[in-house]
Amino acid sequence: MRRQDAGSWSDPLFCQTLSPNGHYHITKAIPTKIWSKSWNRNDSHIYHNPFLISCPTSVNTTSVYLSLNKNPCQIGCQKFKISLKPQPIKNTFTLCVKPLNFRKDISDHLLQWVAINRVLGADKIDLYVESVPKKTQKFLEFVQQRLNGSLEVRPHRRISEGVDHDVSTQVWQKRRYEIITYNDCLYRNLHTSHFVIPVDVDEIIVPRHVSTWAELLQDVSPEGEDSFASYTVRNAYYLRHFNVKRSQDKVFFLRDLTRSEFSAEGESGKSFVSTSNALTVFNHYALKGLKPGVRRNKFLKRESVQMNHYKDDCDTVILPECAKYLSSPVRIVDDVIVKYKKLFYKEYAKLVALLERQRL
Numbered sequence: 001m002r003r004q005d006a007g008s009w010s011d012p013l014f015c016q017t018l019s020p021n022g023h024y025h026i027t028k029a030i031p032t033k034i035w036s037k038s039w040n041r042n043d044s045h046i047y048h049n050p051f052l053i054s055c056p057t058s059v060n061t062t063s064v065y066l067s068l069n070k071n072p073c074q075i076g077c078q079k080f081k082i083s084l085k086p087q088p089i090k091n092t093f094t095l096c097v098k099p100l101n102f103r104k105d106i107s108d109h110l111l112q113w114v115a116i117n118r119v120l121g122a123d124k125i126d127l128y129v130e131s132v133p134k135k136t137q138k139f140l141e142f143v144q145q146r147l148n149g150s151l152e153v154r155p156h157r158r159i160s161e162g163v164d165h166d167v168s169t170q171v172w173q174k175r176r177y178e179i180i181t182y183n184d185c186l187y188r189n190l191h192t193s194h195f196v197i198p199v200d201v202d203e204i205i206v207p208r209h210v211s212t213w214a215e216l217l218q219d220v221s222p223e224g225e226d227s228f229a230s231y232t233v234r235n236a237y238y239l240r241h242f243n244v245k246r247s248q249d250k251v252f253f254l255r256d257l258t259r260s261e262f263s264a265e266g267e268s269g270k271s272f273v274s275t276s277n278a279l280t281v282f283n284h285y286a287l288k289g290l291k292p293g294v295r296r297n298k299f300l301k302r303e304s305v306q307m308n309h310y311k312d313d314c315d316t317v318i319l320p321e322c323a324k325y326l327s328s329p330v331r332i333v334d335d336v337i338v339k340y341k342k343l344f345y346k347e348y349a350k351l352v353a354l355l356e357r358q359r360l
Helices: 107-120 134-146 167-188 213-220 322-327 336-359
Strands: 014-018 024-028 030-033 049-054 063-069 080-083 091-101 124-131 151-155 193-199 203-207 230-233 235-239 270-274 278-281 286-289 305-311
Touching: 049 167, 091 167, 091 213, 107 134, 107 203, 107 336, 124 134, 124 167, 134 151, 134 336, 167 193, 167 278, 193 203, 203 213, 203 336, 230 305, 235 322, 270 278, 270 286
Parallel strands: 091 124, 091 193, 124 151, 235 305
Antiparallel strands: 014 024, 014 063, 030 049, 063 080, 193 270, 203 305, 230 270, 278 286
């Protein structure tokens, strides 16, 4: 849900739940803004802001029809079917990828990225697509068909804004749209995954001393500890700028092995977000916990895990914090990801063989 009046929400909204016996249950909706003013403070521009609308209901059935209306006594003409049937948890980790927007074909890059994340523990990947070349689009659709539900491709379209944005405000509006997809991914996987991970296709979360994410969380989150909505991993940039003498490897994350210092806590990291503890999420960690007593996030030690962020360059307009890494003389050779080389090539070859076999 988005609102244009400078991002505010002033009018009450009501949930109208239609029960199987034909009766309507009316409750007041609870709007939760999925944005923080601190992210672009002192900005007076008008934006479409994302909101989560929660509807309390006492209807005890497997599915209901729901309408939203400003007038509680006027039944809305548009109804949404809501399935309340509990589904068994079958995945531990689902990756949530913000809308892809690329002019060049990135098919092989995506296949490499999918393969390494499957090695690390990804059970499912939800990819949102805004604009990619036809070759990339066909590739994604083909992979989706062949991976039996472990990769979902979801189209994303920006709404017609009716507001003129300059370059800087376009960036802030784009980030608001991206947050919608992260929360859509969270709620689509609410009952089928233990964790969702909002991540980009140039980012890989790498445990330093164990092999998989499951082993990592067993170490950093003792059994019975369930008081955090997200577990956050520190960011490290692997920029092409740092890697003048590049490896000849064709795999993007095996080619560049020199990184920056770790980013500060809360800056550019990515998180394992608990589906049972998070109410809303943004691209770095849970934005709001689901219930009292749940803390928003726990920063994992950089000695245990890091988020490798591979970029050709770092745009200081989009990421102002990049300036300090580009100007810093600190360069660190860190090949922790090389330990996965054998497993990666095995998984990559398996995916390539599957795709080629299906094309015959």
